[in-house]
Amino acid sequence: MTQSPDARPTYKDIASKIREDIERGALSPGERLPTGRELAEREGVHLMTVQNAYRLLRDEGLVVSQQGRGTFVRDPASPVGEEHGGSPAFAALSKELAAIHRTLGDLSERLERLERAADDKG
Template identity: 45%
Template sequence: MTLVQDERPPYVQVADTLRAEIASGEHQPGAKLPSVKKLAERFGIADMTVQSGLRVLREEGLIVSSAGRGTFVRSDVDLSAIGAGAAPAEDDVRVQLAHLTSQVGQLAARIEELERRVIAPSVPD
């Protein structure tokens, strides 16, 4: 299954698809989700895009990740509450804002590293 071409960013489509699968019971509370690599293959996108989608679900409190073990649906997730709350348009804005905030942080770190390399005094030969 590859993602359809729509106006939403691919990572939002991944988050929406997995959220719907969790809500429908396809992924039960406590269940392990497929690996990032398998999800990337399934959706036909890059691993980093899948990771961005998973980050959205982590921020929503639907999933947890454990280094070396994988990503799991929270065992205490309330399936009836998924999709409740803010209107979809507001949810999309929040997701996009979280993504942009992450990207700005990554860019700031890259700029800081570049400045450190350029501005740092050169070592004489």
């Protein structure tokens, strides 16, 4: 992403930098992110910009926010939907994907049974 030196980062730019820090291990699971005000001041942006970045990362399931405590890097090993402050949309999507995975497993087993039955008759 190319920015002019005078340009302020967008919420997507801020989210991208945090995402990269998480992916390369510079931010560890459970680590507290700066407060919105701290990060807004450091980046020279409005508080709403940082809040939107944190919201995007929450929706992606990368961070969780806890009222009065802050925003933390989500532990990918913890079950989705069991931590406080996670994205309800992410939790719902994860549950839906798990249900789809189970259904595909059931269909795969049925297909194998049908193929065996067809082989036995043929």
